[in-house]
Amino acid sequence: xxxxxxxxxxxxxxxxxxxxxxxxxxxxxxxxxxxxxxxxxxxxxxxxxxxxxxxxxxxxxxxxxxxxxxxxxxxxxxxxxxxxxxxxxxxxxxxxxxxxxxxxxxxxxxxxxxxxxxxxxxxxxxxxxxxxxxxxxxxxxxxxxxxxxxxxxxxxxxxxxxxxxxxxxxxxxxxxxxxxxxxxxxxxxxxxxxxxxxxxxxxxxxxxxxxxxxxxxxxxxxxxxxxxxxxxxxxxxxxxxxxxxxxxxxxxxxxxxxxxxxxxxxxxxxxxxxxxxx
Numbered sequence: 236x237x238x239x240x241x242x243x244x245x246x247x248x249x250x251x252x253x254x255x256x257x258x259x260x261x262x263x264x265x266x267x268x269x270x271x272x273x274x275x276x277x278x279x280x281x282x283x284x285x286x287x288x289x290x291x292x293x294x295x296x297x298x299x300x301x302x303x304x305x306x307x308x309x310x311x312x313x314x315x316x317x318x319x320x321x322x323x324x325x326x327x328x329x330x331x332x333x334x335x336x337x338x339x340x341x342x343x344x345x346x347x348x349x350x351x352x353x354x355x356x357x358x359x360x361x362x363x364x365x366x367x368x369x370x371x372x373x374x375x376x377x378x379x380x381x382x383x384x385x386x387x388x389x390x391x392x393x394x395x396x397x398x399x400x401x402x403x404x405x406x407x408x409x410x411x412x413x414x415x416x417x418x419x420x421x422x423x424x425x426x427x428x429x430x431x432x433x434x435x436x437x438x439x440x441x442x443x444x445x446x447x448x449x450x451x452x453x454x455x456x457x458x459x460x461x462x463x464x465x466x467x468x469x470x471x472x473x474x475x476x477x478x479x480x481x482x483x484x485x486x487x488x489x490x491x492x493x494x495x496x497x498x499x500x501x502x503x504x505x506x507x508x509x510x511x512x513x
Contacts, residue, residue, distance in 0.1 A: 239338065239486045240353045240447065241324055243362055249322075250281060256317045257283040259356075260337030261327040262300075262476065266420055274328055278366040280352075280359060284315040284373055286325070286337050288476075298498050299474045300336075302387060308344050309380035316373025319346065326352035326359070330445035332437075335479040339495055343387055344380035351483060354446040388469050388496045393503065396469065397430060397510070403462055404432035407472035407481045408500065415513035421473065424504035427511035429471065435460040437477040440484045447487065454488045464490060471496040471503075 249255050257280050261271040275285045291311040293301040303311070317323060323341055327334040334351050341349040352359070360366065388396075396402050406428055411417030413434040415426035428434070439456055440448055447453065454464070462468065468485060470493060472478035478495045485493040496503075503509050 239350055239483055239491075241350045242353055243359050243364060246280070246324055246352055246359075247364060252322075254321050256315075256321045256323050257281075258286045258315070258317070258323055258325045258337060259283045259327065260286045260288065260325045260334045261329070261356075262288050262333035262336070263329075264420055271328065276370055277368055278356075278360075279368075280326065280356065281365055281367045282371070283326075284317075284371055286312075286315065288333060288336055288340075291340075298502055300476075301497055302340065302343060305344055305380040305382045308340070309378045312341075312380075313378040314373075314375050316371075316376055317378055318376030319379045321348065321376070323349040324352055325349065326355045328356045330355045330357055330441065331447060331483070332480060333476050335483045336476045339386070339479040339482055343383055345383055346378075346380075354444060357445055385492065386494050388494050390498055390502055390509075393429065393469070393496055394509075400431065402467035402469045402494070404429055404496070405457075405460065405462060405468060405470050405481055406432050406434045406500075407437040407470060407477040408434070409436050410434060412473075412500075415511075419473070419500070419504065421501060421505075424500060425511055427504070427513040428500075429503055430510050430512045432471065432512075433461045435462075435481065437472065437480040440480060447484065450487050450489075453484045457484065457488065464488070468493045469496055470494070471499045473499055474501045475499045 263269040288300040325334040325337045413428045470478040470481040
């Protein structure tokens with residue numbers, strides 16, 4: 236398997252294998268007032284476990300769902316029954332959104348055998364495939380995590396990049412939020428974007444059925460946004476979730492090295508000492 240995506244048909248064929256672990260990585264913005272864990276308990280892919288991106292996170296910061304320490308990640312996913320030798324398939328209830336964040340997080344901690352279910356639970360259910368209810372009690376497995384720093388950027392790295400312009404920065408937020416003409420959904424954030432960054436709203440990478448566009452179409456979207464695919468790239472968004480959708484898109488077109496700015500606009504736009512453009 237070389238693609239970062241798997242189809243519903245592939246998952247159906249491989250669902251019972253001992254080395255295939257299915258993870259529900261659903262998450263919703265607070266203003267939507269949706270309880271992802273409760274929805275998981277009502278219906279999920281058989282055998283799946285729930286990955287809470289707000290719980291498996293750095294609790295030492297007020298920023299939302301920042302990456303945890305490697306040891307903490309290893310303990311958390313081990314308790315979910317995910318081992319270092321397992322093939323992990325992540326999905327969410329919106330299609331391919333927060334599942335991409337979970338996919339990226341596994342890769343940041345050195346686990347490359349991780350894939351996203353293309354179209355997510357909506358496609359799975361639309362095709363009449365089975366779901367189950369309840370809260371699973373997985374048998375813990377041993378997971379070893381090692382941080383791959385090249386796949387993540389912090390505030391200091393983004394500040395340095397303003398001076399060096401080594402990496403292109405691609406923002407996944409809506410065009411209005413990027414331009415500062417739409418309000419931010421989180422209170423207290425300034426409007427605008429990181430100086431010199433480019434914009435490609437993450438939802439432009441989907442087809443009508445919620446699956447990702449074919450590779451050639453994704454490549455066209457990236458190039459139309461002004462991206463030079465031969466140069467380094469960092470993706471950003473509101474809090475590092477939809478930036479991971481763009482990172483997944485880059486992976487599909489052969490760029491698995493793209494980094495995500497973990498704090499994203501919640502960090503950058505929430506400070507008074509970071510420059511912005513509108």
